[in-house]
Amino acid sequence: MKMKLNFKLIIIVLVLTNTSWSQTQVDSTKIVRVLTFNILHGATTKGDFNLDLIANVIKDANPDYVALQEVDFKTNRAKKYDLVTELGWRTKLSPLFGKAMNYDGGEYGEGILSKTSFLNSRRVALPYYDDHEPRAALEITTVLKSKDTISFVGTHLDHLTNDKDRVAQVKKINEVFSKNKYPTILAGDFNAEPNSTPINILEEIWTTAYDKDNYDLTYPSDKPTVKIDYVLFYPKNRWRVLETKVIKNTIASDHFAYLVVLELLDK
Numbered sequence: 001m002k003m004k005l006n007f008k009l010i011i012i013v014l015v016l017t018n019t020s021w022s023q024t025q026v027d028s029t030k031i032v033r034v035l036t037f038n039i040l041h042g043a044t045t046k047g048d049f050n051l052d053l054i055a056n057v058i059k060d061a062n063p064d065y066v067a068l069q070e071v072d073f074k075t076n077r078a079k080k081y082d083l084v085t086e087l088g089w090r091t092k093l094s095p096l097f098g099k100a101m102n103y104d105g106g107e108y109g110e111g112i113l114s115k116t117s118f119l120n121s122r123r124v125a126l127p128y129y130d131d132h133e134p135r136a137a138l139e140i141t142t143v144l145k146s147k148d149t150i151s152f153v154g155t156h157l158d159h160l161t162n163d164k165d166r167v168a169q170v171k172k173i174n175e176v177f178s179k180n181k182y183p184t185i186l187a188g189d190f191n192a193e194p195n196s197t198p199i200n201i202l203e204e205i206w207t208t209a210y211d212k213d214n215y216d217l218t219y220p221s222d223k224p225t226v227k228i229d230y231v232l233f234y235p236k237n238r239w240r241v242l243e244t245k246v247i248k249n250t251i252a253s254d255h256f257a258y259l260v261v262l263e264l265l266d267k
Helices: 051-061 083-091 164-177 197-202
Strands: 010-016 021-027 031-038 065-073 094-103 106-114 120-126 135-143 149-156 184-189 229-234 239-247 257-264
Touching: 031 051, 031 149, 031 184, 031 229, 051 083, 051 239, 051 257, 065 083, 065 094, 065 135, 065 149, 065 184, 083 094, 083 106, 094 120, 094 135, 106 135, 106 149, 120 164, 135 164, 149 164, 164 184, 164 197, 229 257
Parallel strands: 031 065, 149 184
Antiparallel strands: 010 021, 031 257, 065 106, 094 106, 120 135, 135 149, 184 229, 239 257
16 A cells, blocks of 8 residues: 655745744645735726736736725726726636626726635625715635635725725624634725724724834825725734735836735634
8 A cells, every 4th residue: 555645835934023033834835825906997007008017916926815996897987898807817817896886887896816716705785874985895715725714805995084984884894704704814995094993993803914113105106105905814813924015016006006925824
C-alpha cells in the first residue's frame, strides 16, 4: 500500500509586533486577498471610459475577492455595458451585480468579483431617508482552498454631508451580518472617516484592518485628503492582517483601490 503525503505550503512572514519583528507561520490555503475599489461607473479621472485600465489595477493586485462600488448595469452613461460582467471577463474573475436603484436607463449598485464560485449570494437593501439615493450590501458565501467557508460583503454607504443615512445603514449592516454562520469580511466605500460615528458603530462589531495611528488616505486620487475606503472582518479572533496597501493609481478612478491580505485562523 502506498502512503499519500499531503503537504501544505507554509509561508514564513514577518509580523510587526509592538516591540520587535517576529516570524510567524502562515498557511497559504487560508490566505485571502481582498480588494475594495470604487470604479467611478467605469469612467476615469481623464473623463474617458476605459475598462481595461480598471481591470489592470485589479489584475495587478491579484485579489481573491473584489468589492466594487459605483457599478453601472446597462446605463446610458456606461454605454449599456454590464460593468461587473465586463470586468469579470477582463480579470478572469466570477462577477456578481447587486442593484441599489434604477438609474439612467439601467441600474446602479454594487459588484463583487471572485476567484471562487458562490455557494450562495444575497442582496440586502440598506435604509435611507427622504429622496436620498438607495444603497445596498451584496454578499457571497464561498469556500477557500483550505475548505473553510467564509462570507464576503461589499457595500457603498451614503455620500451626503449629514451622516443620518450612514448611521442607519451601518446599524443595519451590524444587525444583519453579525448573525452570519461563517467568518465574514466587509469591504467598501463607507464615505466616513476613521473615528466618525458610522465607523465607530461598525467597530462595535467588526475589526478594521488599517493601522489607526498610521494609515494612507484613499480619496480623491489626485490629491487624497481622507480615508473612506475600508476592509473589516468578523469575528476578530478568526482573522489576522498580513498586509495592507493603498494602490495609488491616479487615473483609473477618483478613489485609490485598497488591498488587504488576511489569514483565516483556526477556531
